[in-house]
Each structure stands twice: as C-alpha cells, then as structure tokens.
Amino acid sequence: MSLPDCITLEELNPGYPIYVIRHAAATARVAVNGAHVMEWTPTGQTQPVLYMSPDAVLQNGKPIRGGIPLCWPWFGPHVSDPAMPAHGIARILPWELLRADELGSQVAMLFRLQSNDETRAFWPHDFTCHLGISFGAKLEVSLMTQNTSPSAMVITEALHTYLSVGDISKVTVSGLNGARFLDTVGTPTMREGEEADITFDREVDRQYVSPSGVVVDDPTWGRKLTVNKLGSGTTVVWNPWIEKSKRLADLPDEAYHGFLCVEAANAGESAVRISPGSQHVIVTTVTVA
Numbered sequence: 001m002s003l004p005d006c007i008t009l010e011e012l013n014p015g016y017p018i019y020v021i022r023h024a025a026a027t028a029r030v031a032v033n034g035a036h037v038m039e040w041t042p043t044g045q046t047q048p049v050l051y052m053s054p055d056a057v058l059q060n061g062k063p064i065r066g067g068i069p070l071c072w073p074w075f076g077p078h079v080s081d082p083a084m085p086a087h088g089i090a091r092i093l094p095w096e097l098l099r100a101d102e103l104g105s106q107v108a109m110l111f112r113l114q115s116n117d118e119t120r121a122f123w124p125h126d127f128t129c130h131l132g133i134s135f136g137a138k139l140e141v142s143l144m145t146q147n148t149s150p151s152a153m154v155i156t157e158a159l160h161t162y163l164s165v166g167d168i169s170k171v172t173v174s175g176l177n178g179a180r181f182l183d184t185v186g187t188p189t190m191r192e193g194e195e196a197d198i199t200f201d202r203e204v205d206r207q208y209v210s211p212s213g214v215v216v217d218d219p220t221w222g223r224k225l226t227v228n229k230l231g232s233g234t235t236v237v238w239n240p241w242i243e244k245s246k247r248l249a250d251l252p253d254e255a256y257h258g259f260l261c262v263e264a265a266n267a268g269e270s271a272v273r274i275s276p277g278s279q280h281v282i283v284t285t286v287t288v289a
C-alpha cells in the first residue's frame with residue numbers, strides 16, 4: 001500500500017520493520033510487531049511523552065518495554081495456564097497496515113490482526129481486531145474487537161501506556177480520587193478509594209474501577225499529561241519501583257524514576273463480553289499541557 005510522504009517503513013534491526021512518522025505536528029514510531037506505538041513526541045515537546053526502555057527487546061514475537069503495549073485478549077497472567085504469554089497475544093504478533101493518511105494536522109494509521117491457526121493455539125476464538133492510531137498534537141489509540149465466532153467471547157484488555165516523567169517521586173496523579181481499586185502489590189486486595197491524589201514512594205500496581213481518565217502532573221519537567229479514555233471500566237496505574245525494576249531484564253534498575261504507566265483497560269469486573277458478530281472498542285488519548 002502507498003504511504004504518505006511523512007511516513008517511511010524502516011528496519012530497526014534486520015527483519016524488524018517499523019513505521020517512522022515525521023510530521024509538522026509530531027514525530028512517532030510504530031513497530032509492526034504488536035502494532036506497537038513506540039514513540040510519540042508532539043512538536044514543541046523537548047522530552048518524548050511515551051517512555052521507552054533503553055534495554056527494550058526489539059525482536060519479533062517479544063513484547064516491547066515502553067510505548068503502548070496492547071494487552072489483549074487477556075490482561076495480566078493467563079487465567080489458568082502459566083505457560084501462556086503475560087498480557088495476551090496482540091503485542092507479540094505482527095499486525096497488517098491497512099491504510100495510512102495525512103489529514104492536515106494529524107496522521108492516521110489503521111492496522112489489523114485477524115484470527116488464524118497461530119492465534120487459535122493461544123485463544124480458541126475467531127476475531128478481527130483493528131487498531132486505529134492518530135498522531136498529532138494529541139495521540140489517540142483505538143482498539144476494536146469484532147467477534148467473528150459463532151459463540152460469545154469474554155476479553156480483558158489494556159492500552160498499556162508508558163509515560164515519561166522527570167521524577168516519579170514528585171509526580172501526582174488526579175482523576176481517580178475516591179475510586180476503589182484492586183491493589184496487586186503482594187496479595188491482590190480490593191481497597192476503598194482514597195481522597196488524595198496518587199503519589200509514588202514505593203511500587204504501585206493498582207486497577208482502579210473507574211471510567212475516568214487522569215491528569216499526571218510532572219513538576220520536574222513542568223508539564224501535565226492528560227490521559228482520557230472511552231469504553232474502559234478500569235484504569236491501571238503502575239510504577240515498579242526499585243525491586244521490581246531490578247527483576248525486569250529489559251528495564252535499567254534506576255529506570256523507575258522516569259516513568260509510570262496509566263492504562264485504559266478492562267480487567268477484573270470490567271471484563272467485556274462480546275456476543276457473536278458484535279464488536280467492542282476501547283480508546284485512549286494523551287495530550288500534553
């Protein structure tokens with residue numbers, strides 16, 4: 001298919017294609033592996049908005065530590081089979097670019113993943129997924145699931161967005177005040193909402209039951225990142241802190257200082273049932289002020 005002049009198809013490593021977007025409004029990169037948004041930097045920002053680990057593994061079939069991993073058709077560990085890949089299969093399979101357009105102040109791309117024998121070995125359903133991405137002053141990512149099976153399917157999912165910050169210990173996250181959450185640090189425990197904004201002085205791994213987006217206030221870099229969402233009943237907030245960072249081979253030990261994840265998700269009680277022939281969409285947007 002033809003690409004607009006602002007998009008080139010390049011190889012980061014031999015056999016590892018990525019799309020590079022160089023537009024007046026933003027620069028961005030998307031890997032074919034997982035239709036993975038690796039970078040988005042709106043013009044005028046001196047720091048990338050999405051965090052990317054310098055130790056990220058860039059190999060087909062492997063998840064990328066940073067950007068926006070697609071967690072689908074399950075979020076977290078597989079419900080019953082520990083041999084299955086964490087966070088499902090969408091982020092470790094190649095997606096097909098269906099079209100790419102420059103629309104004035106933004107660039108739009110549409111990717112597709114369809115069920116086949118390989119996916120059915122992981123998940124016994126037929127589906128067609130589309131991923132719509134819009135790059136400009138705002139980033140918008142939409143993951144659409146169509147159930148092409150003769151039976152209903154239940155999915156959990158997340159747009160697992162890694163955000164770059166100047167110093168996590170000075171970051172506050174507002175928008176989830178009062179929302180109850182599943183705390184998955186240690187024994188998973190459902191906790192009542194807290195009135196205060198979220199702050200970080202230890203590992204935080206929480207699945208908030210909320211349709212709301214958040215504002216990430218980063219005083220170190222003097223910017224606020226707003227993450228909004230549609231079709232999502234869970235907002236996941238994660239920072240690995242010291243010990244988990246050390247356990248993650250594709251993340252430098254000190255990297256936790258410079259990022260957090262804010263994920264539009266459907267997990268736990270927000271799992272989504274899609275009847276035969278129906279479809280569901282989850283959307284996240286990111287803006288910078």
Ligand code: TA6
Binds near residue numbers: 076087236
């Ligand atoms: O979204 C938070 C989380 O579920 C954490 O528990 C942590 O495991 C993170 O995702 C990263 O998962 P990954 O499989 O990409 O290492």
